[in-house]
Amino acid sequence: MWEHLSLDLLAHVFSFLPPDSVARAMAACKHWFDCARSRSPPSRQPHWLVALPARAARGRPSCYAHDPALNRWHVLPLDLFPCPLRLVAPVGSSLLCKLAASSDLRLVLLNPFTRQFRNLPDLTMPRRNPAVGIVVRGVDATSDSSSSFSVIVAGGASGSCYEPTVEMYDTGPGGWSLVGPMPVEFAVRLTVWTPNESVHALDGAMYWMTSARAYSVMGFDLGRRAWREVKAPMADRLEWAALVRRPSGKLGLVGGDGDGQGAVWELIEEDKWVAVGRVPAELGRRFWGRSKSAATRCVGGEEAVYLFRDLGSEMLVWSESSSSQIKKNKEGEETWEWRLVQGRCCMPNIPIKAALLHPTLSRSSFPASL
Amino acid sequence: MSTESKEILVGESSQAKPEKKTIVLMASDGDEFVVDVDDITNQSEMIRNLISDMGGTDGLQVPLLNVTAPVLAKLLELFNVSNKNDDDEEVTQKVKELMEAELNMMIDVLGAANYIEATSFFDLSCKVLADKFKGMSVEEVREFLNIECDFTEEELQQIHAENAWAFD
Numbered sequence: 272m273w274e275h276l277s278l279d280l281l282a283h284v285f286s287f288l289p290p291d292s293v294a295r296a297m298a299a300c301k302h303w304f305d306c307a308r309s310r311s312p313p314s315r316q317p318h319w320l321v322a323l324p325a326r327a328a329r330g331r332p333s334c335y336a337h338d339p340a341l342n343r344w345h346v347l348p349l350d351l352f353p354c355p356l357r358l359v360a361p362v363g364s365s366l367l368c369k370l371a372a373s374s375d376l377r378l379v380l381l382n383p384f385t386r387q388f389r390n391l392p393d394l395t396m397p398r399r400n401p402a403v404g405i406v407v408r409g410v411d412a413t414s415d416s417s418s419s420f421s422v423i424v425a426g427g428a429s430g431s432c433y434e435p436t437v438e439m440y441d442t443g444p445g446g447w448s449l450v451g452p453m454p455v456e457f458a459v460r461l462t463v464w465t466p467n468e469s470v471h472a473l474d475g476a477m478y479w480m481t482s483a484r485a486y487s488v489m490g491f492d493l494g495r496r497a498w499r500e501v502k503a504p505m506a507d508r509l510e511w512a513a514l515v516r517r518p519s520g521k522l523g524l525v526g527g528d529g530d531g532q533g534a535v536w537e538l539i540e541e542d543k544w545v546a547v548g549r550v551p552a553e554l555g556r557r558f559w560g561r562s563k564s565a566a567t568r569c570v571g572g573e574e575a576v577y578l579f580r581d582l583g584s585e586m587l588v589w590s591e592s593s594s595s596q597i598k599k600n601k602e603g604e605e606t607w608e609w610r611l612v613q614g615r616c617c618m619p620n621i622p623i624k625a626a627l628l629h630p631t632l633s634r635s636s637f638p639a640s641l
Numbered sequence: 642m643s644t645e646s647k648e649i650l651v652g653e654s655s656q657a658k659p660e661k662k663t664i665v666l667m668a669s670d671g672d673e674f675v676v677d678v679d680d681i682t683n684q685s686e687m688i689r690n691l692i693s694d695m696g697g698t699d700g701l702q703v704p705l706l707n708v709t710a711p712v713l714a715k716l717l718e719l720f721n722v723s724n725k726n727d728d729d730e731e732v733t734q735k736v737k738e739l740m741e742a743e744l745n746m747m748i749d750v751l752g753a754a755n756y757i758e759a760t761s762f763f764d765l766s767c768k769v770l771a772d773k774f775k776g777m778s779v780e781e782v783r784e785f786l787n788i789e790c791d792f793t794e795e796e797l798q799q800i801h802a803e804n805a806w807a808f809d
Contacts (some may be wrong), residue, residue, distance in 0.1 A: 284767045296779070346806060
């Protein structure tokens with residue numbers, strides 16, 4: 272009877288399993304294999320941290336995936352793709368990457384778990400190091416599908432000049448189209464200092480942060496096609512910082528100074544930030560006591576914020592505490608807590624760029640064409 | 642005068658303490674189960690919608706064509722546990738016990754819960770199952786659920802090779 276359990280029901284059971292368990296379950300019988308391959312109901316599992324090397328690395332190209340429940344890193348071979356890739360941003364359950372060898376931006380969509388990949392068409396004009404942002408539509412509605420999204424590309428260098436325009440790729444029509452001009456000053460700053468991290472916030476704007484000190488945030492209102500600059504909180508003292516999307520859908524900023532302090536702010540008005548979380552002093556001392564805070568990397572999403580240094584290094588995680596879940600349901604307020612996650616010294620000590628996503632082994636969530 | 646006010650009083654008190662409303666669920670074999678409206682609508686979205694579409698519960702009989710009497714009895718028993726407890730601990734324990742004792746019955750109950758759209762109970766039961774085979778090897782999963790492997794040796798090797806990271 273188990274072989275014949277309806278696909279819907281079985282897929283629902285699978286949605287409560289971490290991807291490694293699903294991968295094993297797939298090998299049980301053909302019916303289960305087909306189910307895991309073809310169905311992708313929204314995952315009921317916590318996000319995994321998925322990372323690619325940030326610079327050229329020795330050994331065979333790999334993708335690294337961290338299981339938060341077991342604090343275990345998995346190594347997924349990337350030999351399916353012929354050239355080295357750098358991670359740009361997560362798109363649903365897939366990764367938007369760029370070709371490391373190409374100076375002009377060339378994008379590839381990749382799901383390291385299903386070993387699917389697809390090249391995006393070339394941009395309307397060549398751009399070196401532009402800012403890239405993603406708008407994903409309808410992810411949380413019915414599935415973790417990455418089939419409907421837009422890519423916004425702003426600035427970048429072209430020849431010996433900066434390219435003061437914005438262009439957009441949309442999976443609907445497919446292909447790139449020019450959105451319009453942008454202030455040259457913004458194009459320069461996004462090209463020279465962009466960390467390529469973006470947040471599409473509920474207010475309809477795409478935000479990037481330029482890494483030049485003092486940090487500042489550039490916002491592009493997608494509806495009105497207008498640019499604005501938002502001052503970062505504590506801008507002159509931040510040693511490291513990154514943008515995250517808050518559970519409220521608002522823009523969040525995670526950052527810290529050189530003295531072992533770290534905090535999370537939320538943008539509540541035009542130019543006004545409020546602190547919504549601070550790294551407890553004791554944890555901060557332990558985490559930053561051993562190395563320079565400027566080496567801190569950060570990735571965050573609506574369910575967690577991760578601070579780390581390299582692959583396999585100790586991580587400082589801010590997420591909803593498991594004990595508070597019941598309380599949250601009753602009182603309706605979120606209770607997040609900071610915790611240190613032990614490092615894994617068996618991993619190669621290399622710099623990484625990471626993203627948070629729900630891994631899927633379903634091939635159906637990957638776009639059939641781009 | 643006095644009788645009039647008495648009648649009003651009776652009217653009020655019957656409004657404040659209405660009799661428990663019930664409806665009848667009919668299993669596929671025709672057996673009837675009388676259930677409390679609040680208890681069942683608390684669990685089943687399908688029945689909640691049905692009652693609101695029918696404009697009331699008077700004499701309502703709901704035939705459940707896919708659900709046999711023993712399965713419906715078990716499902717209602719578990720709903721009862723769920724309704725009596727604020728947290729899910731107790732009902733999770735009962736579903737676990739059912740899974741260990743009568744796996745096939747548990748699957749039928751799961752199917753029935755899905756059919757009447759008892760979403761939170763269905764989720765909870767799926768999670769119990771998922772938790773059971775989370776740490777299992779594929780051989781253990783097959784043995785636990787009595788699944789016959791219909792892959793060829795070659796196909797199995799291929800699946801292992803593609804997901805080698807999950808098997809180490």
